[in-house]
């Protein structure tokens with residue numbers, strides 16, 4: 001069985017990735033921590049689209065989780081042709097006042113798990129001469145983010161890593177796409193301890209469906225980077241034109257007001 005693996009399948013953007021890929025006839029492997037939500041999603045997708053959607057509940061910030069997931073799929077004879085590294089979270093607040101364990105967990109999930117899954121499945125894809133990897137970065141990748149510094153830095157890592165890996169794999173049949181969503185109406189904001197209505201009034205609220213649609217199109221086309229929404233595209237241009245200290249100050253003013 002060849003399929004698409006989606007991490008963070010039970011959240012806003014992740015569930016839409018699953019809906020779109022299932023509608024296109026892909027079998028899926030669904031990954032997140034909540035077993036009950038995964039089971040519900042799996043049943044709905046299997047019933048609605050006639051695909052197979054096995055679940056793998058795990059905490060990907062656990063250092064062994066990515067390897068356990070990989071080994072389990074190899075043992076079951078499941079081949080991953082499409083990897084969607086979507087699971088991630090943010091945490092708002094001044095760094096020195098933050099909960100250290102939460103920052104560490106963020107690095108383990110947003111960076112280490114994403115890297116490890118790309119390493120394990122990417123090697124198999126390269127051997128087979130085909131594969132598609134989508135790493136979910138963010139508009140946050142374009143700037144430094146005071147009052148959310150670890151999250152912004154983690155997404156800058158995802159963007160840089162994805163572009164570099166994609167270049168290394170040029171001509172191998174394996175492509176790597178970094179998706180940069182802007183502010184999207186999902187559970188992300190609550191999990192980060194932020195007031196979504198305030199952020200949305202400033203930056204707009206994108207629908208997770210439209211973000212996932214762009215992501216799947218870019219993934220299938222093997223595009224290196226896909227930026228969703230006009231405000232994010234403007235932020236990307238501004239980050240190139242404006243001195244870094246200025247963009248850092250602006251981000252700090254925006255994020256500070258939400259603390």
Ligand SMILES: NC(=O)c1ccc[n+]([C@@H]2O[C@H](COP(=O)([O-])OP(=O)(O)OC[C@H]3O[C@@H](n4cnc5c(N)ncnc54)[C@H](OP(=O)(O)O)[C@@H]3O)[C@@H](O)[C@H]2O)c1
Nearest residue numbers: 008010011012013032033034060088138183184186187188
């Ligand atoms: N929403 C936005 O405005 C926005 C903007 C730019 C980028 N992004 C990025 O988009 C991606 C998806 O976020 P979202 O907006 O859809 O957020 P979300 O609704 O909070 O979904 C996050 C998903 O990740 C899973 N997850 C969280 N921690 C996990 C862990 N330790 N191990 C395994 N799974 C875990 C969650 O399920 P469980 O809780 O069940 O584990 C959930 O399925 C993230 O990488 C985020 O940084 C979001």
